[in-house]
Amino acid sequence: MTQDAPPADGYDSLAEGYTAENDNSLMNAYYERPAALALAGDVAGRRILDAGCGSGPLFAELRARGATVTGIEASAGMLEQARQRLGADADLRVADLADPLPFPDDSFDDVIASLVLHYLRDWGPTLAEMRRVLRTGGRLIASVNHPMAMNLLHRQSGPRPDYFETYDWTEEWTMGGRTAQLRFWNQPLHRMTDAFTAAGFRIDVVSEPHPVPAAREKFPDDFHLLDTFPTFLFFVVQAE
Ligand SMILES: C[S@@+](CC[C@H](N)C(=O)[O-])C[C@H]1O[C@@H](n2cnc3c(N)ncnc32)[C@H](O)[C@@H]1O
Numbered sequence: 001m002t003q004d005a006p007p008a009d010g011y012d013s014l015a016e017g018y019t020a021e022n023d024n025s026l027m028n029a030y031y032e033r034p035a036a037l038a039l040a041g042d043v044a045g046r047r048i049l050d051a052g053c054g055s056g057p058l059f060a061e062l063r064a065r066g067a068t069v070t071g072i073e074a075s076a077g078m079l080e081q082a083r084q085r086l087g088a089d090a091d092l093r094v095a096d097l098a099d100p101l102p103f104p105d106d107s108f109d110d111v112i113a114s115l116v117l118h119y120l121r122d123w124g125p126t127l128a129e130m131r132r133v134l135r136t137g138g139r140l141i142a143s144v145n146h147p148m149a150m151n152l153l154h155r156q157s158g159p160r161p162d163y164f165e166t167y168d169w170t171e172e173w174t175m176g177g178r179t180a181q182l183r184f185w186n187q188p189l190h191r192m193t194d195a196f197t198a199a200g201f202r203i204d205v206v207s208e209p210h211p212v213p214a215a216r217e218k219f220p221d222d223f224h225l226l227d228t229f230p231t232f233l234f235f236v237v238q239a240e
Contacts, residue, residue, distance in 0.1 A: 010180035015077035016237030017176020019055040030215035043067040046109040116200025127199035134239040201237035
């Protein structure tokens with residue numbers, strides 16, 4: 001049962017274009033992904049669930065560092081891109097994070113959820129499932145749109161949404177010549193931290209990273225903006 005239809009249709013039609021963008025963009029390749037990998041640290045030998053793995057760029061990096069990785073993803077189109085990248089042997093499954101996860105208890109040492117929780121209105125059932133499939137002491141590493149940054153942007157561009165409310169909006173993305181509507185949810189920081197603790201996690205790290213310095217020369221116009229104002233917010237929380 002889904003709490004809201006996942007944006008799989010949107011990502012299905014964007015899959016090829018989004019993959020090319022994500023592989024090389026300032027936001028993903030030089031900001032979000034390096035930050036997620038830095039927070040994960042030494043992952044050799046760890047069993048990791050890449051939740052909302054998209055076309056698998058993070059999966060590939062984690063596997064190259066010695067982790068045993070499983071990827072789940074709502075969009076079959078994105079998963080097909082991941083299959084092309086990662087090969088026939090990669091453990092990849094279509095699954096909606098709003099549903100129960102198709103794994104027994106204690107299956108993983110880490111769950112990594114990069115830029116996916118903000119597609120869900122209610123994190124509770126999803127975080128409870130992530131806690132269930134993690135061993136005690138395992139970690140959830142999650143990145144999301146920074147809620148304050150999103151709210152400030154929305155205030156500049158239209159009616160001022162209440163930061164303290166959970167609210168949704170739709171964006172039209174065009175990539176690789178295809179256009180799709182994607183629906184996002186914003187919720188205040190305290191609601192995120194409450195959801196982690198209610199699901200049985202202890203908050204270890206809240207992080208607002210910077211883009212990697214190498215991006216300065218490659219993206220001279222946008223680097224300064226991203227280096228001086230956060231777009232994403234990261235959490236490392238531990239299963240208690
Ligand atoms: C911004 S992309 C990030 C992909 C990947 N984590 C990365 O960082 O490269 C978000 C991904 O989450 C997936 N997604 C969104 N809602 C989902 C849900 N309810 N269950 C599983 N995947 C979902 C989308 O299909 C998309 O591939």
